[in-house]
Amino acid sequence: MMVSGNRASMESPPVAPLIDDDTFDVLNAIYLHKMATPQHVVEVAELAEPEVEGILKRQQGEEAVIDLGGSFVLDEKGTAKVLAFYREVYAPLRAQAGVIAWYDKFETSLNQQFIKAVSDWQTSAGDDRAREKMTKLVERMIRTLRQLATDVSRYEKYAKRFERAMARADRGDDDFVCKPTVDSMHNIWFEFHEDILALIGRPRDV
Amino acid sequence: MSEVLETTAACFVWDIRELDPSDGRRFGGKATGLARMVAAGIPAPPAFAIGTDAFHAFHANGRRLPGALRRQVDEAMAALGAQAGRRFGVAGDGELPLLVSVRSGAQVSMPGMMDTVLNLGLDAKLAAKMIAGAGAREFVIDSWLRFWKMYAEIVLGLDGEVLAEEIAPQRAAAIAGRIDLEALEAAIVAYVAAQGEDASTDPRAQLDQTISAVFASWDSPRAKAYRLHHGIAEELGTAVTVQAMVFGNADDNSGSGVAFSRNPNDGDPALYGEYLAGRQGEDIVSGAKTPIDLSRCEGAYADLRAKLDEHARTLERLYGDAVDIEFTVESGRLYLLQVRPAKRTAEAAVRIAADLVEEGLVDPAAGLKRVSAEQVKRLLRPVFDPAKLAGARSIAKGIGSSPGQASGVAIFDSDRAAERVAAGEAVILVRPTTSPLDIRGMIAAGGILTARGGALSHAAVVSRALDKPCIVGCETIEINPNEKVFVAGGKRYCEGDWIAIDGASGLVYEGAIDLIAPVQGARRLSRLLEKADALSRATIFTVTHNGGEAAQIEGAGAARAMIGMTDFALATGSIAALIDCVSRIGRANAATTESGLAEIARTLATRILECAEAQINHIRLPRLASERARSLIPDWSDLDPRLFLPLGSPAFYRPLLHGLSQASLDRDAPVTVFLGGVTDVGEWRRFHDEAEAFPNLAAGVTVQNVACLDAAPAMLAEGATLWLDMDEILLSAHGLTPEHYLVATALDDYVQQGLMSAHPRGSLKPFLASLLNKLANASGAAERVGVDCGAGCDLGLLRALYGEGFRTFGVSPGNREVVCLVLGQEAVFNL
Structure with a gap:
């Protein structure tokens, strides 16, 4: 289903007026x-x-x-x-196999690999290979996010944030890898993770 | 003659044994590093380099490989095969084909450049020959698919992971022997074609494409952005290294491993590592089989260990550092595949650096570069007092996921944690799990404990980024955030109960455990810092900026101390008496007030001289116009207004000078007294006359504002000793309030938003830099001007001031080691 902007066409209107x-x-x-x-x-x-x-x-x-x-x-x-x-x-999207399948794949493959790569980088005192692995996963994330952007157009904004953080990290600004107080790759990743969980209506595990 | 020149110009390809290792521009870092190793007798698999001349020819030829290069690559591959005893693209029965790795190699490595393609040299037929020759069907298929994954990703620009997922069924079928390798290859080619890319299955064509991809990756957007930012010349270009692959699973007499020339955990100078017989390198990483411990000299592997040890010594001399080595043994022959400066813990870094210098492997200047300020901070991080730890009761154990030790009250909600910390409490945040919604509390808390999640959980990753102790996956405790309790070992712990956590061992303790300075590694660090001091020629004073720092002075062993009377009054509990006397100035019974002040000064100074045990004592007078005085003194605005001027009230400063003089005479320790807040050389003259009228006292000025900085050279010329109070100078220069300045996160956030071009704490405005430069170049500055970088000493600012020529520095009691290291490194940098 194609959803324009954030809003899916709804079969029944919500009870309370929604924010725009x-x-x-x-x-x-x-x-x-x-x-x-x-x-x-x-x-x-x-x-x-x-x-x-x-x-x-x-x-x-x-x-x-x-x-x-x-x-x-x-x-x-x-x-x-x-x-x-x-x-x-996002009720209509929750009923849609495509987004759920996308999420399941994200959760079991990309997400786990990325968090592991960040963790490897942190515990290796800044190993270059761990870092390259992490950046490659962010590049993949950007590509795969864009697959979802037809259903949830605002997800394109995460792709842009990832690109900005990656450019800063490439320039040697290590804070943009995983420092939680700046818009680092890890920070964006986790915010996206919260976002997609809320979107598909799944409770957060760990 | 012209023919010789032409031949030289057209030489694109160089055997690694023949190239000039000093020509980094032509061959890049990887090839020259390899060449140096080979020249020193290190056994590396045969390799050749394609120089940057080929890169330029590729571009000049419309981004196609020139014919001459392709011919030279053919010859070089044949020569490589001859050395390795294999042929590329051909294999007879029982013969293994030659496989190669292709790597990019620019003079400076940069993001976005193509990295490595491994296992190039197989097609379906050759893979089948390899299986027939060496067995290990699954290994050969996986090696081949590993090539395809990298080739798809790097050369064809596809997603290698997706390719691997797509052909997973065919892979399984091929390994089980249900389909042949041609069918597997056809599946790969079909997938690539469906993505709109063209893939050759011919290894020779793949080699050309890979070389072209290395050259083209020079122009990737990430690499271009990186060069632009770092000012790296666009025309530099990249080289390529092609190296024969060797196999640790070739036969029973083969295997792979990793070795460190010194123990990366504690720096012990003995070979450390693991060897996995009959396996390729990846198996070590995946932990598939238990490896042999190389640090124990086990019989069958004693010879291997001895050889590695010998090579490790050679490599340490080449690198001037401890190294880690990836190696493979193929049919009894040892090959070193990759050598890098070894990653290490803070403890190991200090020990290795000190040992390298003492063993004469590097000079002190190079030794200092092997340790970072971060590592010194980490090494000196306070630890649980062992005496208190022995009596502590451990109540649970989780996964230690971010090292460090902390005590605090248990708080179950992130917002509450932030509030309690703001109120001055030590807090351990206790949560079932954390998410970005907990970030405020995580930043505020001294440590984090979660019941669920592993070493990769949000809590683990974020606390490592914040450098805070953290335990995750502590499943034996039951947390109920709504009721604000957790249960461990049948006992309930409520909000506000003290607990302690060890983020390395994963142990949770009941109650608070005191932290003390660590003993471990301190001796080696001081050996290294002696070298740093010799290089920087800096004189270090221990300086207090608040009551907390004054309390740390006792037993700190400072040879030189600069101590604030108010700091010490706060630390010793005599602040109320001091305030009481000050409030009575200008009222009845002036004589009583003055003798009271003199007595307080004498007592304080006596304690200062006793506690600091310094040979040189500088003491700062209280300044009643300061923000701190305003907050400490009730009815501050009712004070006699003359008290707010540095020399406005003799009734204030004369009794203090008298008391200081008495204490100085009592202890037979001369004291230099510093007056703050002044702006004019006339004030200095008066203070000099006033102070030096008292026996055993000398006078000095604390420079706390820009006007005084401007007058400082004149004061210096008249014999003044000066301290630059950088916190106050920067505050006055920017007109910031101390709250905004000292609560670092507020100002950090502000700067982060891009509202200021540079952080006021870390860089100097040009007018300030010019005033400081003038002072630094004045006669006597090196001996009589000290720079106090403040409690939150910014290392960038420290370096800049050292660069200006200042050589006397004041540091907080806990900062001495880091500052010595940084000054030593700065001296090396300026050599």
């Missing part, structure tokens, strides 16, 4: 990052700064986000909005 795609992108960026600056949201949601600020202001008014001095976290209402969007908008 841009608002979801903003709130979801905070949801996945736990605490995010507007700058981070601008980068990952690919929205203009005034737009992000406008949405944050509105959501603050609706008690969905809390401003902790320049960084935003979700309030309970915000988390509920994000989860409702996942549940309602």
Whole structure:
């Protein structure tokens, strides 16, 4: 099934009004990052700064986000909005074999290989081969993510984030491999993992 | 003559035994490294290099291999075969075909370049011959498919993993003998064709394509971006190395292994490694079979060990470092396949560097480069006090996934963990598992404990990135985050209960265990740091910046100390008395107040001189205009305003000087007293006269702002001793508040957002650099100007200031070793 933007065509309308795609992108960026600056949201949601600020202001008014001095976290209402969007908008995809098969393959092959490669790199005091292996897996991830971008167009944004992090890591900025406080390859990977779990409605294991 | 020149110019291919190892530009790092090894008598499989001339000819020929190159490759492959006793692309009955590896080799290695294609030289017929000759059907098929995977990925630009998955059924059938190798090959070719690529099954054509792919990978977007960023010339180009493959599973007298010239865990100078008889190298990595321990000299392998040991010594001399070696024995003949500087733990790094210098293998300058500041920090990381550990009760064991030891109160929720840490508590975050949603708590906590997940879980990877102790997969504990309890060994532990974790052993303990400085490795480190000090010619003072650091001074063995009176008052609990006296200045009973102040100063100074046991003592006077004074003194704004000026109130500084002088006389230890906050040479003159009127005291100035930095050369010319308080200078230069500056993460985040071109802590604005440069070049600066880099000493700034010519540095008690190493390395760098 082809889904335009984030939204799948739905057979029955949801009970409560859902947030729009841009608002979801903003709130979801905070949801996945736990605490995010507007700058981070601008980068990952690919929205203009005034737009992000406008949405944050509105959501603050609706008690969905809390401003902790320049960084935003979700309030309970915000988390509920994000989860409702996942549940309602992606319901048709959850019934679709293609996305589930994609996820199962990702989980059992790419995901495990990548985490192992990052771990090998960390425990080998920066071995070049472990690093190359890891980067190759990110390149594969970018390719395979784009297969999914026809169903979930916003997944293209993860591909771009991976490319940016990889370019920084290539230049010798090791923080962009797995440091959790910058948009590192490992960080993006884990945020994507949370995203796809929420999308297909699976509880997180480990 | 012209014919000779033409022949030389057209020579693209060089036997590894004949090329010039100093010509890195033409042959690249891999080939020259190999050539050096071969020249030193190391047995490597036969190989040849294709120089960068061929790369240029390839481009000049419209990105096609020139005919002359192809002819030379033919000759070189024949010569390689002759050395290896095999032929390429041909095999008679019982004869093994020649397989080769093809590697790229630029002068500088860079991301995005084609790396390696292994096992090139098989097609269905040759693979069948190989099976007939050597047996091991599954091994031959897997070696061949390994080639196809790499070839598909690197040469054809396909996804090698997907290819492997797609043809998995045919592979299984071929191994079981249900289909022949031609059918397997046809399946591969069909898959490649379906992806829109053309694949040749002829090894000779594959070799040409692979060489072309190496040349073309020079222009990959990642490689181009990398060169642009690092200023590497586009026209450099890449070389190619082609090397015969050898097989550890050829017969009973074959095998593979890895060896380290020294133990990579503790640095013990003895060969360390493993050997797997009858197997190829990959089997060691996969742990498929139990290998032979080479560090034990087992009878049948004593000869192999002796040979490896001899080669390891040769290689250490070549590399000037400990090395790791991948090797294969083929039919009784030893080949070294790959040699690299060995990866090692922090403990091993320090021991190896100290030993290499003492064995005369490298000079002290090279020895220092073998250790990083990170490794020294790691080595000196506080550990559980062994006396306390002996009495501690272990309550559970999980998988130690990020080393380090920590105690803290158990907290079950990440947000709460962040809050409790912000309130000043030590916290261990205890979670069933972690996800990105826990990141705040993970960053804040001193350690992390999870019940589920393995060494590859989110908690493990993130805590290693954060360099925090972490235990995962601790399945014997039951965590209930909602009730804020966990149960271990039948006992309930609630939120706020103290626990301790060891991220290496995976053990969880009940209660807190004190941390102390490690003893292990400290002696070797100090041997190495003596060399660093000799190279840098730097003088190091131990400096305190707060009460915590002042408390660490006792027994630290500092030869030179620069101590703040306020820091010490905080550490010894006399801050309230000091504040009380200060608050009474300018009110009734002036004489009582002044004698009280003098007595406090005398007591404090006596304690300072006792605790520090330094030969040279610098003491900083309290500065009442500081942000810290403002937060410490209740009713600060009601103080006599003259107290906020450095020399505004003689009733304040004279009693202090008197007390300091008394203590100095009592202990027979001269003291230099430092006044902060001044900006003018006139203030220095007055302070000099005031301080030096007291017996045994000398005067100095702490430079804390830009105006004072500007006046510093004039003060120096008049005999002042100066300390540059870099934290304060940078604060005043940027107009930052101490909160923003000292709570590093806030400013780090701000800089990370790209709002500032450089971090104020790590780099100097041009006007600051120019003022510092002027001071550094003033006469007497090396002896009488000290640089105090602050509590969060930035190593980049430290290097820059050393580069300016400063030679006296002040460091926090725990930072001395790292700073000595970095200054020594900087001296080597500037040699």
